[in-house]
Amino acid sequence: MKKSIEIVGLPIVCISEGKEAGEVKSLVINPEKGTVDFLTVEHAEWQVSVKAIPFKKIVGIGEYAVTIESENSIIDLNEIPIANQLVNKRIKINDTRVMTRKGQLLGEANEFFVDDDSGAILGIQVGQKEKQVVIESADVLTFGKDILVVKEDVHYYTAPEQLEEEPEELAEETPEALEGVVEESPALTPAEPPSASVLSFSNGYSSQPMDEIKEKQLQLLEGKRILKDIYTKSGHILVKKDSLLSAEAIRHAQEEGPGIIVELSMNVEM
Numbered sequence: 001m002k003k004s005i006e007i008v009g010l011p012i013v014c015i016s017e018g019k020e021a022g023e024v025k026s027l028v029i030n031p032e033k034g035t036v037d038f039l040t041v042e043h044a045e046w047q048v049s050v051k052a053i054p055f056k057k058i059v060g061i062g063e064y065a066v067t068i069e070s071e072n073s074i075i076d077l078n079e080i081p082i083a084n085q086l087v088n089k090r091i092k093i094n095d096t097r098v099m100t101r102k103g104q105l106l107g108e109a110n111e112f113f114v115d116d117d118s119g120a121i122l123g124i125q126v127g128q129k130e131k132q133v134v135i136e137s138a139d140v141l142t143f144g145k146d147i148l149v150v151k152e153d154v155h156y157y158t159a160p161e162q163l164e165e166e167p168e169e170l171a172e173e174t175p176e177a178l179e180g181v182v183e184e185s186p187a188l189t190p191a192e193p194p195s196a197s198v199l200s201f202s203n204g205y206s207s208q209p210m211d212e213i214k215e216k217q218l219q220l221l222e223g224k225r226i227l228k229d230i231y232t233k234s235g236h237i238l239v240k241k242d243s244l245l246s247a248e249a250i251r252h253a254q255e256e257g258p259g260i261i262v263e264l265s266m267n268v269e270m
Contacts, residue, residue: 008025014070016070039055039058039066096108097109097146098147099150100149102152109125113160123137135156217254226269227241228241
């Protein structure tokens with residue numbers, strides 16, 4: 001299993017020629033399959049066309065290089081329509097918002113984990129202020145250009161290594177059992193149920209949890225640049241495009257109701 005950041009920038013080494021053939025520029029995601037299908041190649045002499053390596057042509061992804069059998073494994077994207085289509089979709093995971101299909105904003109994806117044998121995306125690391133959790137890729141409904149949409153009953157892991165464990169074992173683990181794992185990795189904290197750890201826009205909570213949710217909304221959105229004019233229910237402008245969100249504006253949006261705060265959260269520069 002590799003982080004995307006551990007792959008991008010690696011030299012590409014041709015085994016049969018014994019030479020470097022550029023370096024990995026980006027990972028091309030197939031949103032329908034939830035896989036990395038190609039690695040695009042950066043090379044100083046290739047300025048006109050975009051070239052890529054099909055993931056199935058990769059021999060190995062090591063700490064210092066990506067290896068392929070020969071330079072013949074590198075293709076011109078103009079010659080492979082499906083590869084060109086995937087590149088043009090510009091699907092990314094890092095720096096996208098993660099939201100459930102019912103409008104709960106979980107946070108922002110900042111890393112993802114790839115099976116270095118098959119190219120399958122195993123999980124998504126999501127930042128929630130100072131907390132990091134990992135969501136299994138099986139819980140992702142849509143790999144979108146701007147937003148990742150996930151199931152309501154999303155599974156949280158506290159460390160990427162847990163993705164490799166049996167699902168039955170993960171289901172049996174209690175929060176108390178996970179505390180030991182977290183102590184070994186201080187940067188990560190125990191995962192919590194979605195109702196306590198995500199930004200919710202529904203009205204089915206008691207006053208205390210809702211106060212906590214509103215505070216999380218405030219922490220996530222304050223200081224972010226708004227990408228479009230946001231209006232109140234009565235048609236008055238709430239926040240102007242390109243302005244930075246203040247705590248007062250966010251509070252006002254919360255008072256306007258779930259619909260306004262959802263619109264606000266989906267139109268900020270993350």
